[in-house]
Amino acid sequence: MCPYCGVGCMFYLVSDGGRLVGIEPSTTHPVSRGGLCVKGWNAFAFVHHPDRLTTPLVRRNGELKPATWDEALELTVDGLRAVQAKHGTDAIMFASSAKATNEENYLLMKLARAVFGTNNIDHCARLCHSSTVTGLAETFGSGAMTNSISCFDQTDVILVIGSNTTEQHPLIGSRILNAVKNGTRLIVADNRRIRLARHADLHLRHRNGRDVALLNGIMHVIIAEGLEDRKFIATRTENYAALAESVADWTPERSAAATGLDAGDIVSAARMFAGGERGMIVYSMGITQHSHGVDNVRCIASLAMLTGNVGKTGTGVNPLRGQNNVQGGCDMGALPDLFSGYQKVSDSQLREKFARAWGVPSLPSEPGLPLTRAMNAASEGLLQGMFIMGENPMLSDPDQNHARTTLQNLELLVVQDIFLTETALLADIVLPAACYAEKEGTFTNTERRVQRLRKAVEPPGAARADWEIICDLAGQAGYEGMHYSGPSEVMDEIAGLTPIYGGITHDRLDPHGLQWPCPDRDHPGTPLLHVDRFTRGPGHFSPVVHRLPAELPDEQYPMVLTTGRTYFHWHTGSMTRRTHLLDREEPCSFIELHPDDAARLGIRHRDRLLVSSRRGGVQTEARVTDMVIPGVLFMPFHFAEGAANALTNNVLDPESSIPEFKVCAVRVEKLP
Numbered sequence: 251m252c253p254y255c256g257v258g259c260m261f262y263l264v265s266d267g268g269r270l271v272g273i274e275p276s277t278t279h280p281v282s283r284g285g286l287c288v289k290g291w292n293a294f295a296f297v298h299h300p301d302r303l304t305t306p307l308v309r310r311n312g313e314l315k316p317a318t319w320d321e322a323l324e325l326t327v328d329g330l331r332a333v334q335a336k337h338g339t340d341a342i343m344f345a346s347s348a349k350a351t352n353e354e355n356y357l358l359m360k361l362a363r364a365v366f367g368t369n370n371i372d373h374c375a376r377l378c379h380s381s382t383v384t385g386l387a388e389t390f391g392s393g394a395m396t397n398s399i400s401c402f403d404q405t406d407v408i409l410v411i412g413s414n415t416t417e418q419h420p421l422i423g424s425r426i427l428n429a430v431k432n433g434t435r436l437i438v439a440d441n442r443r444i445r446l447a448r449h450a451d452l453h454l455r456h457r458n459g460r461d462v463a464l465l466n467g468i469m470h471v472i473i474a475e476g477l478e479d480r481k482f483i484a485t486r487t488e489n490y491a492a493l494a495e496s497v498a499d500w501t502p503e504r505s506a507a508a509t510g511l512d513a514g515d516i517v518s519a520a521r522m523f524a525g526g527e528r529g530m531i532v533y534s535m536g537i538t539q540h541s542h543g544v545d546n547v548r549c550i551a552s553l554a555m556l557t558g559n560v561g562k563t564g565t566g567v568n569p570l571r572g573q574n575n576v577q578g579g580c581d582m583g584a585l586p587d588l589f590s591g592y593q594k595v596s597d598s599q600l601r602e603k604f605a606r607a608w609g610v611p612s613l614p615s616e617p618g619l620p621l622t623r624a625m626n627a628a629s630e631g632l633l634q635g636m637f638i639m640g641e642n643p644m645l646s647d648p649d650q651n652h653a654r655t656t657l658q659n660l661e662l663l664v665v666q667d668i669f670l671t672e673t674a675l676l677a678d679i680v681l682p683a684a685c686y687a688e689k690e691g692t693f694t695n696t697e698r699r700v701q702r703l704r705k706a707v708e709p710p711g712a713a714r715a716d717w718e719i720i721c722d723l724a725g726q727a728g729y730e731g732m733h734y735s736g737p738s739e740v741m742d743e744i745a746g747l748t749p750i751y752g753g754i755t756h757d758r759l760d761p762h763g764l765q766w767p768c769p770d771r772d773h774p775g776t777p778l779l780h781v782d783r784f785t786r787g788p789g790h791f792s793p794v795v796h797r798l799p800a801e802l803p804d805e806q807y808p809m810v811l812t813t814g815r816t817y818f819h820w821h822t823g824s825m826t827r828r829t830h831l832l833d834r835e836e837p838c839s840f841i842e843l844h845p846d847d848a849a850r851l852g853i854r855h856r857d858r859l860l861v862s863s864r865r866g867g868v869q870t871e872a873r874v875t876d877m878v879i880p881g882v883l884f885m886p887f888h889f890a891e892g893a894a895n896a897l898t899n900n901v902l903d904p905e906s907s908i909p910e911f912k913v914c915a916v917r918v919e920k921l922p
C-alpha cells in the first residue's frame with residue numbers, strides 16, 4: 251500500500267538482504283491497475299534514510315538524549331498524569347495520525363478515552379476535510395465520498411472544484427483525463443491554470459473564497475431554466491423550497507460580480523453540468539479550507555441533489571481524501587465527538603457499549619476539543635500536555651509563530667514519529683515509530699476501501715510499530731485491556747464495536763480490500779452510498795448565505811495568498827525531502843505570481859522575495875507564471891526554510907474548526 255495519498259494504490263516492496271531496493275506495482279489492483287505516480291515509485295527511498303529515529307529520546311538539561319523504552323514510556327505516562335492532576339483531566343490532548351493504520355488510530359482513541367478519560371483526540375482531518383464531515387453529515391448523513399473511483403470511467407460530465415487532481419491525486423487525475431479523451435465533459439473551477447484546466451471544456455477562474463457565490467449562481471440558472479431533476483427532488487429530498495428561495499436572487503450577473511467571472515460562463519457551467527445524464531462533482535481543499543468551508547460543502551451537496559446526481563454509478567459528491575489513511579482516521583473515531591464508525595460520544599447507550607467492551611466503569615460524555623481549538627486553548631494555558639503521533643504541526647498548522655510559542659510553552663510535549671521533525675525538536679520525549687513498510691495493519695482509501703498493509707522489513711534500531719507503543723503506554727498506565735497478538739485481533743475488536751466495519755477481518759481483505767459499509771461477514775462491501783435513501787433518510791437541502799473570507803487585501807497587504815501543494819512533495823516534507831529523486835525536482839521554497847504583478851513590482855523570475863502578512867514574514871523565490879491570476883499568489887507549504895504557514899491566518903470555520911489556509915492578505919517585496 252502506498253503511504254502517501256488517499257487514492258490507495260497498491261504495490262509490492264522488493265527487498266534484498268533486509269533492505270528495500272524497489273517497488274513493483276500491482277497490475278490487478280482495481281484502483282492503480284499497474285500504475286503509480288512518482289511518489290509511489292519512490293516510496294521505498296525514505297525507509298532506510300540515516301535520519302530515521304532509532305531510539306527513544308528524552309530531554310535532559312535542555313537537550314534530547316537517547317533513553318531506554320522503559321524510561322521513555324514511564325516518563326510519558328507519569329508526565330501526562332501529572333498534567334492531569336495539576337490542570338484537570340482535559341488539560342491533555344492526543345493528536346492521532348492519518349499516516350498510521352486503522353488499528354493504530356483505534357488504539358490511540360481507546361487510550362485517550364478509556365485510559366486517560368478524555369475526549370481530546372483529533373487528527374489532521376481537522377485541517378483537511380472537517381468541513382466535509384460536518385457539511386455532508388447534515389445534508390446526506392455521511393461525510394464520505396459517495397461513489398467509487400471506477401465511476402470516473404462511467405460519467406458524462408465532471409465538475410472539478412478546488413482540487414488539483416493530477417498533482418494531488420494523480421491516479422484519479424489520469425482517470426479523469428482518460429474520461430475526457432473518451433468524450434466526458436469537464437468543468438474546472440479553480441483560478442490556477444492546473445493541468446486539468448488545460449483539458450477542460452470550461453475553466454472558471456473565479457476569485458478565491460467565492461465558491462458559494464459561484465455555486466448559488468449555477469443553481470439559480472439550473473432552476474431558472476427548468477434543468478433541475480424534479481423527480482429526484484420530490485422523492486429523495488427535503489427543504490427544496492428554502493433552497494430555491496435562497497438562490498432566487500443569485501442571477502448570473504450577481505454571481506459574476508461576486509466571483510469576477512463572465513455571466514455567460516456561469517450559465518454555460520450550469521447547462522453543461524445539468525445537461526449530462528450523469529454528473530460527478532470532485533472537490534478537495536479549495537472548497538474545505540475556508541472560514542465558510544462547511545457552507546461550500548452544503549452548496550456542493552445541494553447542486554448534486556438538484557441535478558439528481560446521487561446514488562447512481564458515475565455521479566456523486568466526491569471529496570478526495572488527502573492522506574493515505576485520513577478516511578480511516580475518521581472512521582476509527584480519532585475525532586473529539588465520535589467513537590469509531592461515527593458513533594456519538596454524547597449518546598449514553600453508545601458510551602455504555604464501549605465502556606463495557608473496554609472494561610472501564612464509564613467514559614467521558616462531553617465532546618473534546620478539535621485540534622485547532624486545542625492549539626488555541628494551549629496558547630491560553632488551558633491545555634498543558636500534548637501527545638502527537640505522526641503529525642508535524644510546526645509546519646502544517648496555520649500561523650507558525652503562534653504554533654511555535656504554543657508548543658514551546660506546553661508543560662509536556664511527546665512526539666511519536668519516524669523522523670526528528672520540526673515538531674519533535676521541541677518535544678520533551680520523542681518515541682521512534684516503525685513506518686508503513688515495517689508493520690501490519692490496514693489503511694482505508696478515499697473510496698472507503700479498507701486494504702491490508704504487510705510488513706516487508708524490520709524497523710531500524712529500537713523503533714517499534716505505533717500500535718505496540720500505544721499498547722505499552724496503556725500497560726504502563728496500569729490498564730489491562732490492551733493486550734493483542736497483533737493488528738488482526740485489534741480489527742476483530744473494531745468490527746465488534748463498529749457497525750460499518752462489522753464484517754471486516756484481515757482475512758477477508760485479500761486481494762483488494764472491502765468498501766465500507768460492510769456490516770457482516772457475508773457482506774460484499776458497498777461501492778455506492780445513498781442508493782435508495784440517504785444515510786440520514788431524505789437528503790436535506792441546506793441554503794447558504796454568501797460570506798467573504800475573513801481577511802481581504804487592503805493597502806498594507808494588497809495581495810491574496812493561497813497555499814497548497816506540489817506534485818513532488820508531501821506536506822511538511824519529512825519523507826519526500828528525504829527522497830533524493832523527489833527533492834531534486836523541487837528543491838526549494840517558491841511562490842507563484844502573475845507576470846503582470848511581477849512587472850508592476852519589478853520582480854523577475856527566481857528573484858528572492860520577502861513575503862509578509864499580519865502574522866509574520868518569509869523569504870522565498872519568485873516563480874513568475876500565468877498559473878495564477880493577477881493579484882493572487884500561490885505558495886506550497888512543504889519547505890521549513892520559507893514556510894508558507896508563517897503567513898497564514900488562524901481564523902477558523904465556526905462549525906468545522908478548519909483554518910482558512912486558502913485565503914489571507916500579504917505584501918511582497920523584492921530582496922536586495
Ligand SMILES: Nc1nc2c(c(=O)[nH]1)N[C@H]1C(S)=C(S)[C@@H](COP(=O)(O)OP(=O)(O)OC[C@H]3O[C@@H](n4cnc5c(=O)[nH]c(N)nc54)[C@H](O)[C@@H]3O)O[C@H]1N2
Pocket residue numbers: 255256378411412413414415417418419439440441442444457458459460461534535536537571572573812813814815816817818819820821912
Ligand atoms: N503531491 C502531493 N499530493 C498530495 C498531498 C501533498 O502534500 N503532496 N497532500 C494530500 C492531502 S492531505 C490533501 S488534503 C490533498 C489536497 O489536494 P488538493 O486540494 O487538490 O490540493 P491543494 O494544492 O491544497 O489545493 C487545490 C486547489 O485549490 C485551489 N483553490 C484555492 N483557493 C480556492 C478557492 O477559493 N476556490 C476554489 N474552487 N479553489 C481554490 C488551488 O488553486 C489549488 O489548485 O492532496 C493530497 N495529495
Ligand SMILES: Nc1nc2c(c(=O)[nH]1)N[C@H]1C(S)=C(S)[C@@H](COP(=O)(O)OP(=O)(O)OC[C@H]3O[C@@H](n4cnc5c(=O)[nH]c(N)nc54)[C@H](O)[C@@H]3O)O[C@H]1N2
Pocket residue numbers: 347349350374375377378379535539572573639640641642643645646647648666667668669671683684685686716813814815820821822823824825887894895898911
Ligand atoms: N498552508 C497550508 N497548510 C496546510 C494545508 C494547506 O493546504 N495549506 N493543508 C493541511 C492538510 S489538508 C493536512 S492533511 C495537513 C498535514 O499535516 P501533517 O499531518 O502535520 O503533515 P505530514 O507531513 O503529512 O505529517 C505526517 C508525519 O507523520 C510521520 N509519519 C509517517 N509515517 C508514520 C508512521 O507510520 N508512524 C508515525 N508515528 N509517524 C509517521 C511523518 O514523518 C510526518 O512527520 O497540513 C495542513 N496544513
Ligand code: SF4
Pocket residue numbers: 252253254255256257258259282285286287288289290291419420421422
Ligand atoms: S496516486 Fe497517491 S496512492 Fe497512488 S502512487 Fe501516487 S501518491 Fe501513492
Ligand SMILES: [Mo]
Pocket residue numbers: 374377378379572573
Ligand atoms: Mo489533507
